[in-house]
Amino acid sequence: SYLDYAMSVIVSRAIPDARDGLKPVHRRILWAMHEGGYTKDKAYKKSANVVGDVMGRYHPHGDSAIYDALARMAQPFSMGLPLMDGQGNFGSMDGDPPAAMRYTEIRMDHPAEALLADIDKDTVEFQDNYDGSKQEPIVLPARYPNLLVNGAGGIAVGMATNIPPHNAAELCDAARHLIKTPGAATETLLNYVQGPDFPTGGVCVETRENILDAYETGRGGFRLRARWEVEELGRGQWQIVVTEIPYLVQKAKLIERIASLLDQKKLPLLADVMDESAEDVRLILEPKSRTIDPALLMESVFKLTDLEIRFALNLNVLDPTGAPRVVGLKEALQIWLNHRREVVVRRATRRLEQVEDRLEVLSGFMVAYLNLDEVIRIIRFEDHPKDQLITTFSLTDRQAEA
Numbered sequence: 001s002y003l004d005y006a007m008s009v010i011v012s013r014a015i016p017d018a019r020d021g022l023k024p025v026h027r028r029i030l031w032a033m034h035e036g037g038y039t040k041d042k043a044y045k046k047s048a049n050v051v052g053d054v055m056g057r058y059h060p061h062g063d064s065a066i067y068d069a070l071a072r073m074a075q076p077f078s079m080g081l082p083l084m085d086g087q088g089n090f091g092s093m094d095g096d097p098p099a100a101m102r103y104t105e106i107r108m109d110h111p112a113e114a115l116l117a118d119i120d121k122d123t124v125e126f127q128d129n130y131d132g133s134k135q136e137p138i139v140l141p142a143r144y145p146n147l148l149v150n151g152a153g154g155i156a157v158g159m160a161t162n163i164p165p166h167n168a169a170e171l172c173d174a175a176r177h178l179i180k181t182p183g184a185a186t187e188t189l190l191n192y193v194q195g196p197d198f199p200t201g202g203v204c205v206e207t208r209e210n211i212l213d214a215y216e217t218g219r220g221g222f223r224l225r226a227r228w229e230v231e232e233l234g235r236g237q238w239q240i241v242v243t244e245i246p247y248l249v250q251k252a253k254l255i256e257r258i259a260s261l262l263d264q265k266k267l268p269l270l271a272d273v274m275d276e277s278a279e280d281v282r283l284i285l286e287p288k289s290r291t292i293d294p295a296l297l298m299e300s301v302f303k304l305t306d307l308e309i310r311f312a313l314n315l316n317v318l319d320p321t322g323a324p325r326v327v328g329l330k331e332a333l334q335i336w337l338n339h340r341r342e343v344v345v346r347r348a349t350r351r352l353e354q355v356e357d358r359l360e361v362l363s364g365f366m367v368a369y370l371n372l373d374e375v376i377r378i379i380r381f382e383d384h385p386k387d388q389l390i391t392t393f394s395l396t397d398r399q400a401e402a
Contacts, residue, residue, distance in 0.1 A: 077200050317332065
Protein backbone atom coordinates (compact mmCIF):
# COMPACT_ATOMS: atom_id res chain seq x y z
CA SER A 1 0.00 0.00 0.00
CA TYR A 2 2.84 2.38 0.80
CA LEU A 3 4.15 2.10 -2.75
CA ASP A 4 0.75 3.09 -4.14
CA TYR A 5 0.62 6.02 -1.75
CA ALA A 6 4.16 7.10 -2.66
CA MET A 7 3.37 6.98 -6.39
CA SER A 8 0.20 8.99 -5.83
CA VAL A 9 2.02 11.72 -3.89
CA ILE A 10 4.82 11.93 -6.48
CA VAL A 11 2.63 11.97 -9.58
CA SER A 12 -0.53 13.73 -8.49
CA ARG A 13 0.43 15.99 -5.64
CA ALA A 14 3.93 17.25 -4.95
CA ILE A 15 5.99 17.26 -8.18
CA PRO A 16 5.14 19.68 -11.04
CA ASP A 17 4.81 18.67 -14.68
CA ALA A 18 7.79 19.89 -16.74
CA ARG A 19 5.54 21.09 -19.58
CA ASP A 20 3.29 23.60 -17.85
CA GLY A 21 5.09 23.78 -14.49
CA LEU A 22 1.91 23.06 -12.53
CA LYS A 23 0.86 20.55 -9.90
CA PRO A 24 -2.61 19.00 -10.29
CA VAL A 25 -4.21 21.30 -7.70
CA HIS A 26 -3.07 24.45 -9.56
CA ARG A 27 -4.07 23.04 -12.93
CA ARG A 28 -7.53 22.18 -11.61
CA ILE A 29 -7.97 25.63 -10.07
CA LEU A 30 -7.08 27.29 -13.40
CA TRP A 31 -9.32 24.96 -15.40
CA ALA A 32 -12.30 25.42 -13.05
CA MET A 33 -11.85 29.21 -13.21
CA HIS A 34 -11.58 29.05 -17.01
CA GLU A 35 -14.85 27.07 -17.13
CA GLY A 36 -16.54 29.46 -14.70
CA GLY A 37 -15.35 32.45 -16.75
CA TYR A 38 -13.53 34.16 -13.83
CA THR A 39 -11.26 36.05 -16.22
CA LYS A 40 -9.42 39.36 -15.91
CA ASP A 41 -12.13 41.29 -17.79
CA LYS A 42 -14.93 40.09 -15.47
CA ALA A 43 -15.75 41.12 -11.89
CA TYR A 44 -14.02 39.56 -8.88
CA LYS A 45 -15.61 36.42 -7.41
CA LYS A 46 -15.54 35.24 -3.80
CA SER A 47 -12.64 32.83 -3.27
CA ALA A 48 -15.05 30.42 -1.53
CA ASN A 49 -16.98 30.21 -4.81
CA VAL A 50 -13.88 29.14 -6.71
CA VAL A 51 -12.77 26.67 -4.02
CA GLY A 52 -16.25 25.11 -4.06
CA ASP A 53 -16.15 24.70 -7.85
CA VAL A 54 -12.69 23.12 -7.77
CA MET A 55 -13.49 20.79 -4.86
CA GLY A 56 -16.87 19.68 -6.24
CA ARG A 57 -15.81 19.03 -9.81
CA TYR A 58 -12.12 18.15 -9.97
CA HIS A 59 -10.18 18.05 -6.70
CA PRO A 60 -11.92 16.05 -3.95
CA HIS A 61 -9.50 17.10 -1.19
CA GLY A 62 -9.60 19.55 1.72
CA ASP A 63 -10.87 23.04 1.02
CA SER A 64 -8.00 24.57 3.01
CA ALA A 65 -5.44 22.85 0.77
CA ILE A 66 -7.15 24.27 -2.32
CA TYR A 67 -7.45 27.75 -0.81
CA ASP A 68 -3.79 27.78 0.29
CA ALA A 69 -2.73 26.97 -3.28
CA LEU A 70 -5.12 29.60 -4.67
CA ALA A 71 -3.96 32.31 -2.24
CA ARG A 72 -0.29 31.68 -3.00
CA MET A 73 -0.99 32.19 -6.72
CA ALA A 74 -2.14 35.73 -5.86
CA GLN A 75 0.91 36.71 -3.77
CA PRO A 76 3.28 39.00 -5.70
CA PHE A 77 6.06 38.22 -3.16
CA SER A 78 5.75 34.45 -3.82
CA MET A 79 5.25 34.28 -7.58
CA GLY A 80 7.46 35.57 -10.39
CA LEU A 81 4.30 36.23 -12.43
CA PRO A 82 1.24 36.02 -10.14
CA LEU A 83 -1.46 33.92 -11.83
CA MET A 84 -4.31 35.38 -9.79
CA ASP A 85 -5.53 38.92 -9.27
CA GLY A 86 -6.76 39.03 -5.69
CA GLN A 87 -8.78 41.57 -3.77
CA GLY A 88 -8.48 41.55 0.00
CA ASN A 89 -5.84 40.24 2.40
CA PHE A 90 -3.78 37.49 0.78
CA GLY A 91 -1.02 37.48 3.41
CA SER A 92 2.22 39.42 3.64
CA MET A 93 6.00 39.08 3.70
CA ASP A 94 5.81 39.05 7.50
CA GLY A 95 4.29 35.59 7.29
CA ASP A 96 0.71 36.65 8.05
CA PRO A 97 -1.81 34.14 6.70
CA PRO A 98 -4.40 35.20 4.09
CA ALA A 99 -7.89 36.12 5.30
CA ALA A 100 -10.52 33.35 5.24
CA MET A 101 -11.86 32.49 1.80
CA ARG A 102 -15.28 33.96 2.61
CA TYR A 103 -13.68 37.43 2.80
CA THR A 104 -11.31 37.48 -0.16
CA GLU A 105 -12.18 37.84 -3.84
CA ILE A 106 -10.30 36.62 -6.86
CA ARG A 107 -10.13 36.36 -10.65
CA MET A 108 -7.51 35.14 -13.12
CA ASP A 109 -4.69 37.44 -14.15
CA HIS A 110 -3.20 37.72 -17.66
CA PRO A 111 -0.37 35.18 -17.06
CA ALA A 112 -2.97 32.53 -16.11
CA GLU A 113 -4.92 33.24 -19.29
CA ALA A 114 -1.69 32.79 -21.27
CA LEU A 115 -1.29 29.33 -19.69
CA LEU A 116 -4.80 28.41 -20.85
CA ALA A 117 -4.65 30.06 -24.30
CA ASP A 118 -5.99 27.82 -27.13
CA ILE A 119 -7.11 25.07 -24.71
CA ASP A 120 -10.48 24.87 -26.50
CA LYS A 121 -8.81 24.20 -29.88
CA ASP A 122 -8.00 20.55 -29.20
CA THR A 123 -4.39 21.41 -28.31
CA VAL A 124 -4.04 19.12 -25.25
CA GLU A 125 -5.34 15.73 -24.10
CA PHE A 126 -8.19 15.55 -21.59
CA GLN A 127 -9.07 12.90 -19.00
CA ASP A 128 -12.09 12.07 -16.85
CA ASN A 129 -12.37 13.77 -13.47
CA TYR A 130 -12.59 11.69 -10.27
CA ASP A 131 -16.22 10.55 -10.82
CA GLY A 132 -16.24 10.51 -14.62
CA SER A 133 -18.83 13.26 -14.88
CA LYS A 134 -16.54 15.87 -16.43
CA GLN A 135 -13.31 16.21 -18.41
CA GLU A 136 -10.16 17.96 -17.20
CA PRO A 137 -6.91 18.71 -19.08
CA ILE A 138 -3.90 16.47 -18.42
CA VAL A 139 -1.60 19.45 -19.08
CA LEU A 140 -2.19 23.09 -20.08
CA PRO A 141 -0.99 24.62 -23.40
CA ALA A 142 1.33 27.01 -21.45
CA ARG A 143 2.42 29.89 -23.68
CA TYR A 144 5.49 30.61 -21.52
CA PRO A 145 7.87 28.32 -19.57
CA ASN A 146 5.90 28.55 -16.31
CA LEU A 147 7.96 25.84 -14.56
CA LEU A 148 10.98 28.17 -14.44
CA VAL A 149 9.11 31.49 -14.38
CA ASN A 150 7.20 30.78 -11.17
CA GLY A 151 9.27 27.94 -9.77
CA ALA A 152 7.89 25.25 -7.49
CA GLY A 153 8.55 23.52 -4.22
CA GLY A 154 7.26 20.18 -3.00
CA ILE A 155 8.08 17.26 -0.76
CA ALA A 156 6.89 13.87 -2.01
CA VAL A 157 7.80 10.42 -0.65
CA GLY A 158 11.51 9.78 -1.02
CA MET A 159 12.05 12.80 -3.25
CA ALA A 160 11.57 16.55 -3.23
CA THR A 161 11.65 19.43 -5.67
CA ASN A 162 12.76 23.04 -5.27
CA ILE A 163 12.79 25.39 -8.24
CA PRO A 164 13.40 29.15 -7.86
CA PRO A 165 11.50 31.72 -9.98
CA HIS A 166 13.25 33.18 -13.02
CA ASN A 167 12.88 36.22 -15.26
CA ALA A 168 10.31 35.46 -17.97
CA ALA A 169 11.96 37.66 -20.63
CA GLU A 170 15.37 36.05 -20.06
CA LEU A 171 13.88 32.55 -20.33
CA CYS A 172 12.12 33.43 -23.59
CA ASP A 173 15.39 34.76 -25.04
CA ALA A 174 17.14 31.54 -24.02
CA ALA A 175 14.31 29.47 -25.55
CA ARG A 176 14.61 31.42 -28.81
CA HIS A 177 18.33 30.70 -28.89
CA LEU A 178 17.60 27.02 -28.23
CA ILE A 179 15.20 26.91 -31.19
CA LYS A 180 17.90 28.35 -33.48
CA THR A 181 20.71 26.16 -32.15
CA PRO A 182 19.32 22.99 -30.51
CA GLY A 183 22.85 21.89 -29.61
CA ALA A 184 23.55 24.97 -27.46
CA ALA A 185 25.50 24.40 -24.25
CA THR A 186 24.09 25.36 -20.86
CA GLU A 187 26.95 27.87 -20.60
CA THR A 188 25.63 29.72 -23.68
CA LEU A 189 22.10 29.77 -22.23
CA LEU A 190 23.53 31.45 -19.13
CA ASN A 191 24.31 34.49 -21.31
CA TYR A 192 20.53 34.94 -21.38
CA VAL A 193 19.47 33.49 -18.00
CA GLN A 194 21.79 35.13 -15.48
CA GLY A 195 20.39 33.04 -12.62
CA PRO A 196 17.19 32.99 -10.58
CA ASP A 197 15.13 36.19 -10.38
CA PHE A 198 13.25 36.39 -7.11
CA PRO A 199 10.10 38.55 -6.81
CA THR A 200 11.40 39.92 -3.49
CA GLY A 201 14.75 40.98 -5.02
CA GLY A 202 18.01 40.46 -3.17
CA VAL A 203 21.52 39.91 -4.51
CA CYS A 204 22.78 36.54 -5.72
CA VAL A 205 26.42 36.21 -4.57
CA GLU A 206 27.07 32.76 -6.05
CA THR A 207 30.04 32.30 -8.39
CA ARG A 208 29.42 31.81 -12.11
CA GLU A 209 31.00 28.33 -11.95
CA ASN A 210 28.60 27.17 -9.23
CA ILE A 211 25.58 28.60 -11.08
CA LEU A 212 26.66 26.81 -14.26
CA ASP A 213 27.17 23.54 -12.39
CA ALA A 214 23.73 23.83 -10.74
CA TYR A 215 21.98 24.46 -14.07
CA GLU A 216 23.88 21.68 -15.86
CA THR A 217 23.05 19.01 -13.29
CA GLY A 218 19.74 20.35 -12.00
CA ARG A 219 21.04 20.27 -8.44
CA GLY A 220 22.89 22.96 -6.51
CA GLY A 221 22.15 26.17 -4.67
CA PHE A 222 22.39 29.95 -4.75
CA ARG A 223 23.63 32.21 -1.96
CA LEU A 224 21.19 35.05 -1.71
CA ARG A 225 21.77 38.26 0.28
CA ALA A 226 19.63 41.21 1.25
CA ARG A 227 20.21 44.45 -0.66
CA TRP A 228 21.39 47.31 1.57
CA GLU A 229 22.75 50.84 1.44
CA VAL A 230 24.23 53.36 3.86
CA GLU A 231 22.00 56.34 4.67
CA GLU A 232 23.79 59.49 5.89
CA LEU A 233 22.08 61.24 8.81
CA GLY A 234 24.36 64.32 8.96
CA ARG A 235 27.11 65.15 11.50
CA GLY A 236 28.94 61.96 10.57
CA GLN A 237 26.07 59.78 11.77
CA TRP A 238 24.76 57.00 9.49
CA GLN A 239 22.51 53.99 9.46
CA ILE A 240 22.07 50.98 7.20
CA VAL A 241 18.81 50.58 5.26
CA VAL A 242 17.86 47.12 3.97
CA THR A 243 15.50 47.46 0.97
CA GLU A 244 15.22 43.86 -0.29
CA ILE A 245 15.30 40.66 1.78
CA PRO A 246 15.89 37.09 0.54
CA TYR A 247 13.04 35.06 -0.98
CA LEU A 248 10.58 33.35 1.39
CA VAL A 249 12.22 34.85 4.49
CA GLN A 250 9.54 36.10 6.89
CA LYS A 251 10.39 39.69 7.74
CA ALA A 252 8.85 39.66 11.25
CA LYS A 253 10.76 36.49 12.22
CA LEU A 254 13.97 37.96 10.78
CA ILE A 255 13.68 41.06 12.98
CA GLU A 256 12.85 38.91 16.01
CA ARG A 257 15.99 36.87 15.35
CA ILE A 258 18.20 39.99 15.05
CA ALA A 259 16.68 41.42 18.26
CA SER A 260 17.30 38.21 20.17
CA LEU A 261 20.92 38.12 18.94
CA LEU A 262 21.27 41.72 20.19
CA ASP A 263 20.00 40.66 23.61
CA GLN A 264 22.49 37.79 23.69
CA LYS A 265 25.29 40.26 22.81
CA LYS A 266 26.19 38.21 19.72
CA LEU A 267 26.16 41.26 17.41
CA PRO A 268 28.64 43.62 19.14
CA LEU A 269 28.75 46.10 16.22
CA LEU A 270 24.97 46.62 16.10
CA ALA A 271 23.06 48.97 18.40
CA ASP A 272 19.44 48.56 17.28
CA VAL A 273 17.12 47.24 14.57
CA MET A 274 13.82 48.77 13.45
CA ASP A 275 11.19 47.92 10.85
CA GLU A 276 9.97 51.00 8.98
CA SER A 277 8.39 49.03 6.13
CA ALA A 278 5.12 50.09 4.50
CA GLU A 279 4.37 48.78 1.00
CA ASP A 280 8.12 48.63 0.43
CA VAL A 281 10.70 46.91 2.63
CA ARG A 282 12.71 49.21 4.88
CA LEU A 283 14.72 47.73 7.75
CA ILE A 284 16.98 50.08 9.73
CA LEU A 285 20.19 48.80 11.33
CA GLU A 286 21.86 51.25 13.71
CA PRO A 287 25.62 50.84 14.32
CA LYS A 288 27.15 50.97 17.83
CA SER A 289 29.42 53.83 16.77
CA ARG A 290 29.96 55.85 13.60
CA THR A 291 33.58 54.70 13.26
CA ILE A 292 32.53 51.13 12.39
CA ASP A 293 32.97 49.99 8.78
CA PRO A 294 29.45 49.38 7.35
CA ALA A 295 30.61 46.38 5.28
CA LEU A 296 32.07 44.76 8.40
CA LEU A 297 28.84 45.31 10.31
CA MET A 298 26.81 43.73 7.50
CA GLU A 299 29.17 40.73 7.27
CA SER A 300 28.53 39.99 10.94
CA VAL A 301 24.76 40.23 10.43
CA PHE A 302 24.82 38.10 7.25
CA LYS A 303 26.74 35.40 9.09
CA LEU A 304 24.22 34.98 11.91
CA THR A 305 20.82 35.80 10.37
CA ASP A 306 18.59 35.05 7.39
CA LEU A 307 19.68 38.27 5.66
CA GLU A 308 21.78 35.74 3.77
CA ILE A 309 20.31 32.36 2.86
CA ARG A 310 21.21 29.48 0.58
CA PHE A 311 18.37 28.68 -1.79
CA ALA A 312 18.67 25.07 -2.89
CA LEU A 313 18.00 24.15 -6.52
CA ASN A 314 16.56 20.70 -7.16
CA LEU A 315 15.03 20.56 -10.65
CA ASN A 316 12.98 17.42 -10.03
CA VAL A 317 10.01 17.32 -12.43
CA LEU A 318 7.59 14.90 -14.08
CA ASP A 319 8.76 14.44 -17.65
CA PRO A 320 6.21 14.06 -20.52
CA THR A 321 5.97 10.31 -19.82
CA GLY A 322 4.96 11.04 -16.22
CA ALA A 323 8.23 9.81 -14.71
CA PRO A 324 9.93 11.92 -12.03
CA ARG A 325 13.55 12.86 -12.76
CA VAL A 326 16.04 15.68 -12.29
CA VAL A 327 16.67 17.77 -15.42
CA GLY A 328 19.05 20.65 -16.19
CA LEU A 329 18.09 24.13 -17.37
CA LYS A 330 18.51 23.22 -21.04
CA GLU A 331 16.37 20.10 -20.84
CA ALA A 332 13.65 21.91 -18.88
CA LEU A 333 13.41 24.51 -21.64
CA GLN A 334 13.57 21.84 -24.35
CA ILE A 335 10.68 19.85 -22.83
CA TRP A 336 8.59 23.03 -22.80
CA LEU A 337 9.54 23.87 -26.41
CA ASN A 338 8.61 20.35 -27.57
CA HIS A 339 5.28 20.69 -25.78
CA ARG A 340 4.63 24.07 -27.46
CA ARG A 341 5.45 22.62 -30.88
CA GLU A 342 2.92 19.85 -30.30
CA VAL A 343 0.29 22.39 -29.15
CA VAL A 344 0.80 24.59 -32.21
CA VAL A 345 0.68 21.62 -34.62
CA ARG A 346 -2.50 20.30 -32.99
CA ARG A 347 -4.08 23.76 -33.15
CA ALA A 348 -3.28 24.09 -36.87
CA THR A 349 -4.50 20.54 -37.60
CA ARG A 350 -7.81 21.24 -35.84
CA ARG A 351 -8.24 24.48 -37.79
CA LEU A 352 -7.47 22.67 -41.04
CA GLU A 353 -10.08 19.99 -40.26
CA GLN A 354 -12.68 22.70 -39.62
CA VAL A 355 -11.84 24.44 -42.91
CA GLU A 356 -11.95 21.16 -44.88
CA ASP A 357 -15.26 20.21 -43.27
CA ARG A 358 -16.74 23.59 -44.20
CA LEU A 359 -15.39 23.31 -47.76
CA GLU A 360 -17.03 19.90 -48.16
CA VAL A 361 -20.40 21.31 -47.05
CA LEU A 362 -20.02 24.37 -49.30
CA SER A 363 -19.18 22.30 -52.38
CA GLY A 364 -22.35 20.29 -51.68
CA PHE A 365 -24.34 23.52 -51.42
CA MET A 366 -22.95 24.66 -54.80
CA VAL A 367 -24.22 21.47 -56.45
CA ALA A 368 -27.62 22.03 -54.81
CA TYR A 369 -27.87 25.66 -55.92
CA LEU A 370 -26.93 24.81 -59.50
CA ASN A 371 -29.70 22.15 -59.58
CA LEU A 372 -32.14 23.84 -57.25
CA ASP A 373 -35.43 22.76 -58.89
CA GLU A 374 -34.40 19.11 -59.10
CA VAL A 375 -33.17 19.11 -55.45
CA ILE A 376 -36.50 20.59 -54.27
CA ARG A 377 -38.43 18.05 -56.35
CA ILE A 378 -36.47 15.14 -54.83
CA ILE A 379 -36.94 16.42 -51.26
CA ARG A 380 -40.68 17.04 -51.82
CA PHE A 381 -41.73 13.92 -53.71
CA GLU A 382 -39.19 11.10 -53.18
CA ASP A 383 -39.67 8.54 -50.38
CA HIS A 384 -35.94 8.45 -49.48
CA PRO A 385 -34.72 11.92 -50.53
CA LYS A 386 -31.30 11.64 -48.86
CA ASP A 387 -30.32 8.44 -50.67
CA GLN A 388 -31.74 9.82 -53.90
CA LEU A 389 -29.66 13.02 -53.58
CA ILE A 390 -26.51 11.01 -52.94
CA THR A 391 -26.99 8.86 -56.04
CA THR A 392 -28.26 11.62 -58.36
CA PHE A 393 -25.55 14.22 -57.59
CA SER A 394 -22.73 11.98 -56.19
CA LEU A 395 -22.89 13.78 -52.82
CA THR A 396 -21.35 12.54 -49.58
CA ASP A 397 -23.53 11.72 -46.59
CA ARG A 398 -22.39 14.92 -44.84
CA GLN A 399 -23.30 17.08 -47.88
CA ALA A 400 -26.72 15.49 -48.29
CA GLU A 401 -27.49 15.97 -44.59
CA ALA A 402 -26.51 19.66 -44.82
